Amino acid sequence: MGADMTVRVLWNDEFSVGHITLDHQHQQLLRQCNALADCIESTSPGADSRFHEILYELAVYARTHFETEEELLAGHGYEGLEAQRQEHFEYRRTVMKIICLAAVGEFHKIELQSFLACWWRDHILESDMAYREFLLGSARDERSFAIRSRGENA
Ligand SMILES: [Fe+2]
Numbered sequence: 001m002g003a004d005m006t007v008r009v010l011w012n013d014e015f016s017v018g019h020i021t022l023d024h025q026h027q028q029l030l031r032q033c034n035a036l037a038d039c040i041e042s043t044s045p046g047a048d049s050r051f052h053e054i055l056y057e058l059a060v061y062a063r064t065h066f067e068t069e070e071e072l073l074a075g076h077g078y079e080g081l082e083a084q085r086q087e088h089f090e091y092r093r094t095v096m097k098i099i100c101l102a103a104v105g106e107f108h109k110i111e112l113q114s115f116l117a118c119w120w121r122d123h124i125l126e127s128d129m130a131y132r133e134f135l136l137g138s139a140r141d142e143r144s145f146a147i148r149s150r151g152e153n154a
Pocket residue numbers: 026065069123124128
């Protein structure tokens with residue numbers, strides 16, 4: 001890889017997957033990636049331990065996010081679910097590998113930070129954008145069903 005620059009990804013409307021909880025989670029994940037970049041560039045004495053703290057928080061939060069996403073997509077019968085699951089699995093495996101390398105000292109902070117920021121950017125803009133229309137369509141169906149049901153009860 002050999003990345004020599006940190007990568008910051010700023011959330012904007014084009015990152016919206018059409019679901020408020022998932023959007024919030026994606027925002028938080030990108031914030032954490034950006035905070036890692038801040039730690040790398042900071043000269044303050046606590047920056048290194050803060051970097052490791054955020055790295056851990058990101059790992060935990062990623063797990064929460066994957067679970068929310070998989071549950072939601074499964075609940076709506078999304079046909080691309082298996083591909084999503086596979087991608088989430090690959091991510092966890094890669095991050096585990098990095099953590100193992102870090103334990104034996106083979107650890108490049110900038111490379112790791114840019115990998116994570118780019119991974120999450122691509123996850124949102126490519127993999128997750130694929131279910132945007134699907135989720136918006138389901139929400140529309142649910143609303144029209146609710147309206148129809150209310151009409152029947154009236
Ligand atoms: Fe996602």
